[in-house]
Amino acid sequence: MHTILIVEDEYFIADDCAALARQAGYHVVGPFASVDEARPHASGACGALIDINVNGTASYKLVDALLEMGIPVTLYTGYDASNLPEKYAHVPLVTKPRGCAEALGILRKQMGAIGWDRSAAAQGQSCSDGGAVQGCPDPPADP
DSSP states (O other): OOEEEEEOOSHHHHHHHHHHHHHTTOEEEEEESOHHHHGGGGGGOSEEEEOSEETTEEOHHHHHHHHHTTOOEEEEESSOGGGSOGGGTTSOEEETTSOHHHHHHHHHHHHHHHOOOHHHHHTTOOTTTTSTTTTOOOOOOOO
16 A cells, blocks of 8 residues: 655644545545644655645745655645646646545546556565655555
């Protein structure tokens, strides 16, 4: 089972996203309503669903850290692409109020595009063992 990190400060949205992810077969870390709470869990994730403004704190440093580790990120936020720094133009974005299921579907496709190392997963390695997301099994079907 692979792990996704969810960082979202709106309780009902966070709860909905986590429930949808679990129903789709993901192990969910979070959801976290604080970037600082989420940061220590970043390296164990196979993918991440991140809000940009989390209780008044921009999540860009967390997004940068995840991307540097090769962990797929989908932004799920109330901001549209024109409000984000240009360096995040390549990061998939789902704008609220569109549903979390759409954001999870995009994240799943990102994770599938990386090419998971099934042998590492079978040996019980985490996503962060041996480099960028090499220990994650194939992502589950769309939620």
